[in-house]
Structures are given as C-alpha cells and as structure tokens.
Amino acid sequence: MIFELPAPETLESESLVSCIENRRSVREYSKAPLRIDSLSQLLWAAQGITGPEQKKAIPSAGGLYPLQIHILVRRIAELEPGIYEYQSGNHSLKLLGSISPEASIREMGIGDQPWLNDAAIVIGLAGKLEVAIRRFESQAPQGERGSRYVYMESGALAQNGHLQCTALGIGCVLVAGFDDSKVKEAFGFPSDVEPTALLCIGQRWSV
Ligand SMILES: Cc1cc2nc3c(=O)[nH]c(=O)nc-3n(C[C@H](O)[C@H](O)[C@H](O)COP(=O)(O)O)c2cc1C
Numbered sequence: 001m002i003f004e005l006p007a008p009e010t011l012e013s014e015s016l017v018s019c020i021e022n023r024r025s026v027r028e029y030s031k032a033p034l035r036i037d038s039l040s041q042l043l044w045a046a047q048g049i050t051g052p053e054q055k056k057a058i059p060s061a062g063g064l065y066p067l068q069i070h071i072l073v074r075r076i077a078e079l080e081p082g083i084y085e086y087q088s089g090n091h092s093l094k095l096l097g098s099i100s101p102e103a104s105i106r107e108m109g110i111g112d113q114p115w116l117n118d119a120a121i122v123i124g125l126a127g128k129l130e131v132a133i134r135r136f137e138s139q140a141p142q143g144e145r146g147s148r149y150v151y152m153e154s155g156a157l158a159q160n161g162h163l164q165c166t167a168l169g170i171g172c173v174l175v176a177g178f179d180d181s182k183v184k185e186a187f188g189f190p191s192d193v194e195p196t197a198l199l200c201i202g203q204r205w206s207v
Contacts, residue, residue, distance in 0.1 A: 003079065003093045006037050008044035019166040026171025027115040029202025033075035034120045038168050040091070042201070043069065045164035046123070046157050047088045056088060058156045061149035064135055066128040067157060067196070070187040072099055075120040075202075083188050096188045108186055110177035119200035123161065124187035125154050126195045154196035161199050171204040 047069055050057050056065060069086040071093070073079055084093040099105070102117055109116050116122060132146030139145045158174050165172035175198040183195040 001095045005040040005091050008041050014167045019163045023162055023166045025173040026204055027173050028205035029118050029171055030205050032203040033077045036076055036078045039076055042161055042164050043086050045160045049088055060153050066132045066150050068126050070124045072122040100186045108178050108182040115200045120202035123199040125197045126189045126193040129194050151196055158197050172199055172201045174199055
C-alpha cells in the first residue's frame, strides 16, 4: 500500500542559526501523535528531492545515494502504525509490515534506551555498503573508502533531520548504539544493507 505524503513546506520557519543553537538530544516524549505534515517535512529534509537529476537534500559521494529510510510509525495522525519505506522519488510511503513487540524493540539498543519504545516514530537509516565499496574500490584505503562515505552521508542526513525537528519544535535523539541484526529485522531492511543510525522522534514531554 502506497501513501502519498503532503507537499513539504519550503519557506523557512525558524532561522538556521537558531536551529543550530537550540538543537539538543531529546529523549523524553509525550504520548501525543505527530502531524503527518511534520513527518513529510522531516523526510523531505532527510532525503527529499530538491533539484534536477533527482538531487537530494543531503550530499552523496559520487551521487550514489546508497541510503534507505524505513520508518517505525507508532503515533502519526492519519497513518496506521507499522513499518514504512520512504520513497523519495514520489515523496510517499510504502507500508512494509507491522511493528515488532515492545520487548524486541527494547533489545535493539545497546544498554537501556527506553526512548526507542517511547518515540512516536523511529527513523531507521541503512546503506548499501557493498555498492559503495565497489564504486570507490580504486581509491585508498581500498575497501574502506566506500563504507566511510556511507557513514558520512548518514551523519549528514541525521543532522538535517535533527535540525528540521528543532525547527518544528519536536524532540529527536540520534541513536547509533544498537544491535545491527536486531535493527535490520525490526525495520524490515533487506539483507544487502547495513543499518547506520536511528532517529527517535516525538513531541517533547512537558510537565
Ligand atoms: C554517532 C553518535 C551516536 C550516538 N548514539 C547515541 C545512542 O546510542 N543513544 C543515545 O541516547 N544518544 C546517542 N547519541 C547522542 C549523544 O549522546 C548526544 O549528541 C551528546 O550527548 C550531546 O548532546 P546534545 O545532542 O544534546 O548536544 C549519539 C550521537 C552521535 C553523534
């Protein structure tokens, strides 16, 4: 099932400098759902098409764009909970399956990371390391350069997402301390990609 996302807003809401200054890791969230247009905006900032030749919001070594985004959706108004794949070409989501039991999500984190279970959504990033390694295998250090690029691109994507969350006034934390195989299973990533980062996102908890 394909779900078309609303068009992203491209007029700046808050200044970039203020977003950089105010960005903090937020690990406590309320139970309030996120708006579908916030999800749309976040995914556009993360990997949306922003120019001719399918150029995207983040830089990519050799224009390879090896990253895939799967989203674990718990609380988004107008969207059924489940695991979705972001399709940047038509700015839409494809439903892949249902969310794993709470206990197995909790086991994904290295150490106790309850925000993995509390977040309204968790954005999962994974990259085709082998494709990038092959593409850059002529460059030293052979075999490593391509995978370095995938992790760099993942960091750029995560920072775009983090800053967009700040602009939207919603909480976000980047989690990279996780069990790779459990993340792959929970997010329904194919066997030829490796998970690189998770972004836990939700309405900020306020007392
Ligand atoms: C590569 C990387 C991995 C991280 N992994 C985790 C993680 O597994 N769990 C977590 O709660 N925070 C994680 N963080 C967030 C850092 O703890 C946080 O950015 C740091 O404490 C600075 O705080 P600030 O983001 O509020 O400025 C990670 C950050 C980076 C850059």
